[in-house]
Amino acid sequence: MDWDKLRIFHAVADAGSLTHAGDTLHLSQSAVSRQIRSLEESLGTTLFHRHARGLILTEQGELLFDATRSMAKRLDAAAARIRDSEEEVYGELRVTTATGFGTLWLAPRLSKLYAKYPELKIDLMLEERVLDLPMREADVAIRMKEPSQADLIRKRLMNIRMRLFATKEYLAEHGTPLTMDDLSTHRLICQNPNAHQVAAGARLVEELNEHDIRSKLFVNNYFGVLQAVLNHLGIGVLPDYLVESAPDLVRVLPDLESGEVPVFLAYPEELRHSKRIEVFRDFITEEISAHRKNMRDDEGSH
Template sequence: MDWDKLRIFHAVADAGSLTHAGDTLHLSQSAVSRQIRALEESLSTTLFHRHARGLILTEQGELLFEATRAMNKRLDAASARIRDSEEEVYGELRVTTATGFGTLWLAPRLHLLYEKYPELKIDLMLEERVLDLPMREADVAIRMKEPSQADLIRKRLMNIRMRLFATQKYLDQNGTPKSVEDLAKHRLICQNPNSAQVSAGAQLVQELTEVSIPSTLYVNNYFGVLQAVLHDLGVGVLPDYLTESSPELVRVLPEIESGEVPVFLAYPEELRHSKRIAVFRDFVTEQISEHRRQMRDGA
């Protein structure tokens, strides 16, 4: 199959337009159209439905687009690996992690990484969905469980626990709970136990909601839970690493906490020698060590 025609097909499928694809490829619309027709003839199939608003992929076109998208990702990765060197850190690094951890722990520290490597390009993808690293949906992941995908290098970073927190203002106005049963007099702020989250956190929330709590606020990530707690809305279930960056938080019912939640950093085996991966891994490891020191000093 002619790679040049595949490259043009990919651009058209991505843009949904012969004209826009031509602009990207610096080709005329007629040249792009000829290449697409030639590709369809070689495959004996129709790749696009053509209508006034643009082009829509056929079922066969969707299959081919999925293949060219995977090929492009691997070519991009190969290009970045080739340009990685011992002397410099070059190119884009796609990092994925959960919304709460990425927003509250990782993003506030990234300025320290950019100070060392100002030309590094980071694409930080915050979502609860676990991206497929072997299929190159991301280069490196930080997750609250050990990755199950094959062909990954894994590094355990730390353990965290989910605990109960509120602001002093809220406690002054509503009283400090002395037992789990006292939570019936308070609003509980947490993730829905049925939402995508770490199992230890979901189990703790499940246990807490067995108490008859009249008012709850469910948020689908810990950033939202933290904002609600900081605005004095109630008692929140939050990861313990937030106490470092949010001194306004007061721990409630200190005998109650979740089981340990492991935090793992993972990346594909094929990126083992990537300089970008190495500097990011070392940066996160250093920040974890500093985090532990501050947690010890504050204990």
């Protein structure tokens, strides 16, 4: 099969248009069309349905696009490894983690990494969906549970727990609950029990919801929960790592907390020798060590 024709097919399938693919490939629309027809003839099948709004892949086209997409990801991985230098750190590093952790813990610390390696380009992908590292949807992941995929190098970074927090202003106005039953007169702010979240956090929310709490605010990520708490809307279920970055928060019902949530760093085996992965791993390890010390100091001061 002609590699050049496959490259052109992939661009057309990705763009859904001969014109847009031509712009990307710096080829005329007619040249792109000729290559697609030639590929279809060599395979003895139709790859696209043509209509006024663009092109739609046929079933056979979808099969070929799955193959070229996989090839493209593998080629990107190979190119990344080739570009990695023993002396310099540059190029793109795609990092995926949960919205809350990425927004509230990781992003504020990245200035230290950029200070050391200003030519590094980080693509931070914050979402609850677990991206496929072996298929190169991302280079490195920080996840709130141990990854189950094969061919991954994984490192346990720390454990976190979900706890209850409120602002001093909120508690001054509404009072500080001393028992679980006292929560009935407060507004609980948490992730929806059905939302994608760490299992330990969901269990704590379910336990709290067994009590007669008259007012609730559900948000689909911890960043939103934190913003609501900081604006004095109620008592929020939040990860304990926020104590460091939000010193105005007060812990409520200090004996109540979730089970431990493990935090793992993971990356594909094939990137074991990547310089970019190495410096990111070392950076995260150092920041976790500093974070643990700050957490111990903070708990010791109370």
